[in-house]
Amino acid sequence: MDPHQLRTFVTVVRLGSFSEAARELGYTQSAVSQQIAALESDVGASLLTRRPVGPTEAGARLLEHAGPLLLRLDAARADVARLVGAPSARLVLGTTPLAVGAALGSALAEVRRAHPRVDLTVRVVARDAPPTLVATGEVDLALVDGLAAPSDPLPLPDVGPLSTVAVDERPLAVALPAGHPLAGHRGVALADLSAARWLDAPDIAPTAARLRAATAVDGFRPAARYLGSDVRGLLTLVAAGHGLAVLPAAALDRAPGVAAAPVREPRLVHRTELVHGSLPEGPAALLVRLLGG
Structure with missing residues (x-):
């Protein structure tokens, strides 16, 4: 199954329009139609109704698989990029609103002392967003919080080969x-x-x-x-x-x-954890050691 065709299918369903999907993806409308036709030929089923545009029963079933499949492909690409990439002076930290604590401020100050030219961004995100953002490389690492039994890890979705570090309870x-x-x-x-x-x-x-x-x-x-x-x-x-x-x-x-x-x-x-993928030596790896220590 071609991931480009699958992504086009998901976009058409989300927007409810071939022309809007073409505009968002940078394709012609004809190219979008050809990709959908090729995907339907591949799976052997009609996936979309045309007037109005929407998923058929088979399309709705494929849509259930499409999100996790595309997410894992994006996560695989980001994971390999982290593994082979050169050390970066960029540090993008995602955090849920209640995960920010005093320990973070002092840890970031230590990172700045060790890496004075670090380009630091702290991004507050929705509570369920951090694992996906880390897996796909939109943030380098993230703080997430939630309810847990004492010393139990937070229940996080399986979106890729990520690690967690307990920060606070x-x-x-x-x-x-x-x-x-x-x-x-x-x-x-x-x-x-x-x-x-x-x-x-x-x-x-x-x-x-x-x-x-x-x-x-x-x-x-x-x-x-x-x-x-x-x-x-x-x-x-x-x-x-x-x-x-x-x-x-x-x-x-x-x-x-x-x-x-x-x-x-x-x-x-109330438990706070740090979520991260594979990290080369640099500001992000140092922050993991500081918060996880």
């Missing part, structure tokens, strides 16, 4: 409005709060699905959504009574109008 707490009946409690069981109003903030806090999986209890229905990466914005909604959220306890220190109830059950921590 911190206690969790439920963010509550200051006047909430549980404000000031020494510890709460998340299962007891399953019927409460919750905030869905997928880039900062655990989703309802993650909380249900962690507690084996149904519930945790979101009362509102917060689609942002600013913790202060989320805590403003908590303080106003729009819902609860689970966050690292340190993130709740001195937050106006917000109280913290430590999570007692289940035994979970």
Whole structure:
């Protein structure tokens, strides 16, 4: 199966148009049609309806395979490039919003002292993005965070030959409005709060699905959504009574109008890991050693 044809097929489905796919990919519309026809001949099935443009049943099934296949091809290309590439003075670090900590600042300062000409970029990304960005070479390495049992690794997707390094583990707490009946409690069981109003903030806090999986209890229905990466914005909604959220306890220190109830059950921590591929000696490799030490 030709990966160029497969990528063209995915683009046509995503845009719902042969002409728009041709414009994005830099092909003529005729070339796009020829690639789709060749792919359909290869798999022996019609993959797209034409009016309107959309996947057939066979096309929808192929689409399920296409994303992971193309991702692994991009990851393989990036992995080989890292292996044979010359040491780079560039350092692009991806990080989820809550993974940035004091240790990162001092580690980056040490990298700058060792490599004074380093071209440093820190890129804040969505919580589920780091493994893919590292695998495809869009960032050199990334910090990712999430819920885990103490000393357990984070559950990350298999997108290539990546390594992880534990960086930090911190206690969790439920963010509550200051006047909430549980404000000031020494510890709460998340299962007891399953019927409460919750905030869905997928880039900062655990989703309802993650909380249900962690507690084996149904519930945790979101009362509102917060689609942002600013913790202060989320805590403003908590303080106003729009819902609860689970966050690292340190993130709740001195937050106006917000109280913290430590999570007692289940035994979970806020874990931060560094994700990286093969790295030649240079700024990125030094950062891995500093944060993983």
